Structures are given as structure tokens and as C-alpha cells.
Amino acid sequence: MSLVEEKVCIVTGGAAGVGAGIVKTLLWENARFVAFLDIAEREGSFLEAELFAKFGALRAKFIKCDISDEEQLGAAFRQVFDKYRRLDIVVNNAAVLSADDHAYKKIVDVNFSATVNSTLNALDIMGVDKGGKGGTVVNVSTLLALRPKPSLPVYSATKIAVLQFSNSIGAEFYYSKSQVRVLTVCLGPTDTAILQKPNISNLDKDFTQNQTTQAPVRQRVESAVNGIIEVINKGESSSTWMIANDKPAVNITQNILGGFQTMTDSLGLTLDK
Numbered sequence: 594m595s596l597v598e599e600k601v602c603i604v605t606g607g608a609a610g611v612g613a614g615i616v617k618t619l620l621w622e623n624a625r626f627v628a629f630l631d632i633a634e635r636e637g638s639f640l641e642a643e644l645f646a647k648f649g650a651l652r653a654k655f656i657k658c659d660i661s662d663e664e665q666l667g668a669a670f671r672q673v674f675d676k677y678r679r680l681d682i683v684v685n686n687a688a689v690l691s692a693d694d695h696a697y698k699k700i701v702d703v704n705f706s707a708t709v710n711s712t713l714n715a716l717d718i719m720g721v722d723k724g725g726k727g728g729t730v731v732n733v734s735t736l737l738a739l740r741p742k743p744s745l746p747v748y749s750a751t752k753i754a755v756l757q758f759s760n761s762i763g764a765e766f767y768y769s770k771s772q773v774r775v776l777t778v779c780l781g782p783t784d785t786a787i788l789q790k791p792n793i794s795n796l797d798k799d800f801t802q803n804q805t806t807q808a809p810v811r812q813r814v815e816s817a818v819n820g821i822i823e824v825i826n827k828g829e830s831s832s833t834w835m836i837a838n839d840k841p842a843v844n845i846t847q848n849i850l851g852g853f854q855t856m857t858d859s860l861g862l863t864l865d866k
């Protein structure tokens with residue numbers, strides 16, 4: 594049985610791209626209810642109508658919400674919890690990509706600060722230590738977080754911040770009290786609008802310059818979504834997963850930890866917990 598069954602879920606950035614795929618798949622997998630938060634009103638309302646027709650009016654709701662606005666995000670969480678008196682799964686998927694580093698505040702606010710805020714909201718509601726029943730938070734990062742990224746310094750910085758935050762707040766120290774798994778997925782290039790924006794030409798150039806063979810495969814949205822559902826079903830808290838090239842999710846937790854270990858060893862530092 595899928596862990597998704599009968600669960601009450603929130604997905605940020607759920608009106609389009611990977612987020613919309615996650616919303617639909619959660620419903621197909623018999624989630625009880627999925628609220629999807631997005632600023633894109635037209636896409637959100639359109640998807641909501643499609644979901645009503647397929648699943649009935651009680652299983653999905655579009656909430657127009659700028660996740661970088663703390664009040665709006667808090668109100669969206671309250672709206673869901675007040676109605677269902679529970680929350681089980683939160684997928685922090687919304688992000689913006691811009692090569693205009695002068696837009697740094699927005700990129701940091703949406704990609705990192707809102708992910709932190711949403712995770713903390715989720716822990717407050719779902720944490721066993723806060724009177725909740727435990728649950729799952731999936732934070733969406735990227736393979737670009739795993740190496741310096743000259744063409745997208747701010748975007749990639751926010752995404753490694755997401756990775757560090759998630760792995761730290763998902764650690765056993767917190768999980769043993771909260772029973773809320775915090776998981777990170779690093780997606781490879783995926784065929785969505787985020788890659789169609791004009792500034793993305795830099796990204797492609799950078800990719801091709803750094804690869805001797807060929808441009809990276811843009812995997813299907815379905816592959817990213819299936820990988821994320823797989824991670825929800827089997828990921829341990831604080832684990833990191835790679836989902837790329839239309840392949841199943843790969844657990845890269847030891848690669849990440851090994852990388853940090855090599856660095857600290859070479860510097861003669863000791864890693865504490």
C-alpha cells in the first residue's frame with residue numbers, strides 16, 4: 594500500500610510543471626485531499642477544474658498563495674489544518690529561476706526562505722512533539738546544488754541551502770522527537786517551463802561547455818514525479834535522492850556525507866552531530 598493513501602497533503606508550486614504532476618499523482622494514489630499553493634491563478638484554477646472533473650470537488654483545492662509571504666503561507670496551512678484537523682505530507686516544490694542576480698531577494702525568498710518557513714509550519718502541525726501524528730516533508734533541490742554553478746550563482750546557492758537545511762532538520766535528533774521525515778530530492782533537468790525561460794540559454798551553454806559528450810537529457814515530468822512519490826514511500830529522514838535522466842530515484846545520501854567527510858578530513862576537522 595502506498596504511504597500516500599488517505600493522506601492530507603500540501604504541494605507548493607502545484608499549478609504547473611513538476612508540482613502539478615505531483616498533485617495529480619498524489620490523487621491517483623488515493624490521497625484523501627491535496628491543497629496546491631501557487632501564484633499562477635490561471636493555471637491553478639484550470640488545474641483545479643480538471644481535478645474536480647476527475648476526482649470530485651472534495652479532494653483538491655487551489656489556494657492562491659505567494660509562498661514568500663509569511664502571512665499568506667501561514668494562512669494556507671491553517672486553512673488546510675482547520676478543515677481536516679490533520680496534515681501528513683508537504684512537498685516544497687515551488688521555485689523561481691533567474692540568471693538576473695539583481696533579483697536575488699526574490700530568488701532567496703521563494704527558493705530558500707519559503708522552504709524553511711513551510712518546513713517549520715509543517716513540523717509545528719505534524720510533529721508528534723507538538724501534538725501531531727508525524728508525517729513527511731519533501732524539499733525539492735537540484736543537481737545544480739552539488740557543484741559551483743557560475744551561470745546561476747544565486748539559484749544554485751539557494752538550492753544547496755535547501756539541501757543543508759533539510760538534511761540538518763531531518764536528522765535523527767529532530768526526527769526521534771517529531772516523527773516527521775524531512776527528505777531532499779535533487780532533480781536533473783526536467784522538461785518544464787522553468788527551462789524555457791529566455792535566461793536559461795546561459796544554463797544550457799554552461800552545461801554543454803562542461804560536458805564533453807552531449808547536452809543533458811531533459812527528463813519527462815512524469816519521471817521526476819514518480820521518483821518523488823517513490824522517495825515519499827521509502828526515504829529515511831535526512832536522506833537525499835537524485836532523480837535524473839528518466840531513471841528511478843537514487844539514494845545519494847552517502848555520496849553527500851562522504852563529500853563532506855572528505856573535506857573535513859582534509860582540513861583536519863572533526864564532524865560532530
Ligand SMILES: NC(=O)c1ccc[n+]([C@@H]2O[C@H](COP(=O)([O-])OP(=O)(O)OC[C@H]3O[C@@H](n4cnc5c(N)ncnc54)[C@H](O)[C@@H]3O)[C@@H](O)[C@H]2O)c1
Binds near residue numbers: 611688779
Ligand atoms: N525543471 C527542471 O529542470 C528542474 C531541475 C532541477 C530542479 N528543479 C526544481 O523543481 C521544482 C519545480 O520546478 P518546475 O521545473 O516544475 O518549474 P515551473 O516553473 O514549471 O513550476 C514552478 C511553479 O512554482 C510557482 N511559483 C513560483 N513562485 C511562487 C511563489 N512565490 N509562490 C507560489 N508559487 C510560486 C510557479 O507559478 C510555478 O507554477 C523547483 O523547485 C525547481 O527548482 C527543476
